[in-house]
Amino acid sequence: MARIPTLEDLGDVAGKRVFVRTDFNVPLDEGKITDDFRIRAALPTIEWLESRGAKVVCASHLGRPKGKPDDKYSMAPVRARLAELAPDVELLENLRFDSGEEANDPAFTARLIEGIDLYVNDAFGASHRAHASIVGPPKMLPSAMGLLLQKEVDVLLGLRNNPKRPFVAVLGGAKISDKLGVVEALLDVVDALVIGGAMCFTFFAAQGKSIGDSLFEPDQVESCARLLSSGRTIHLPDDIVGTDADGAFATFGTWLPDGAKGFDIGPGSAAAFSDVIMDARTVFWNGPMGVFEDERFAAGTRTVAQAMAETKAFTVVGGGDSAAALAQFRLEDDIDHVSTGGGASLELLELGDLPGLAALRAAPNAPAGNEE
Ligand code: 3PG
Ligand code: MG
DSSP: OOOOOOGGOOOEEEEEEEEEEEEOOEEEEEEESOOOOOHHTTHHHHHHHHTTOOOEEOOOOOOOOSSOOGGOOOOOHHHHHHHOOOOOOOOOOGGGSSHHHHHHHHHHHHHTTOOOOOOEEEOOOTTOOOHHHHSSSGGGGOOEOOOOHHHHHHHHHHHHHSSSSSEEEESSOSSSTTHHHHHHHHHHSSEEEOOEEEEEHHHHHTTTOOBBOOOOGGGHHHHHHHHHTTTOEEEOSSEEEOOOSSSEEEEEEEEOOTTTTHHHHHHHHHHHHHHHHHHSSSSESSOSOOOOOOOOOOHHHHHHHHHHHHSSSSEEEOSSSHHHHHHHHHHHGGEEEEOOOOOOHHHHHSSOOOOHHHHHTTSSSOOSSSOO
């Protein structure tokens, strides 16, 4: 099997027009970028190419416009920020303004690469999508993964294939259904799984506990029961913070009365989860422990984030919500690797490959030989 070509495998880039697929799908609030992490993350690749004399043309999607132009999703704010960071880069309009992008239409790919000599994929966060700009150009042009994509793949496949132990995965967020595949894959490689967020209520239901009116997924109870009987170490919360039947702030054990709703793990669980994180040598975290946007329900996520920052373990955080939580608590600099991908990081951990990586391996310039 060919290996994924790197920037060096492009040969001499001087004077070449290089199309760089980036993931500039940044959070916007009333047209203003609230976090430019994904733009800054692409700069090393842009600088690598420009310093060797290449002309860089970037392109990305932004949000989910339905295959036609929509001002709300214009790249203008991104273009303005990029012009401050990398003034010589050209940035195309939102790729998803054309239905050919998501349909992976070869005619759209052909238009994208008109006048382009070389292709670079640095859009880790979108590489689980078999869209035209991700999988199309490597069929036609000498191609490579950018430095961001390479780093993400090294770190995440390192977790999957060769983690320092104990290796702990901390998962949160609302839905177990979104993460069932990755949870099952992780159970084979982790020493312990830590579960918080609303998804814990589906596990509680599987244990026959009373969850009041908390969010849960009835159709996933059976899957949770199966995970619980897998014989692996799964840590669930043993206290919960939320609201009682009158909507007042309340603390519960693992038995929630009628009308009660859980919105965060309790202080006892947060402390116990921190201990697991402190004792680990590798930790992967995806998904908040509670509704941290609401200060009343932020403590669980904050405590876990602080343990992630303090542990001597190698720490990796994937997913926009967990990264946003770290940013809110100003702890992102204390994490070894904050992934730019949410869905992509989970899919890479689950399957060990992504459509965007497979496409690069099939590029005309891909070197023979196994990946190291
Ligand atoms: C993301 O933000 O997760 C990536 O940019 C992919 O976006 P998508 O989920 O709309 O494909
Ligand atoms: Mg550390």
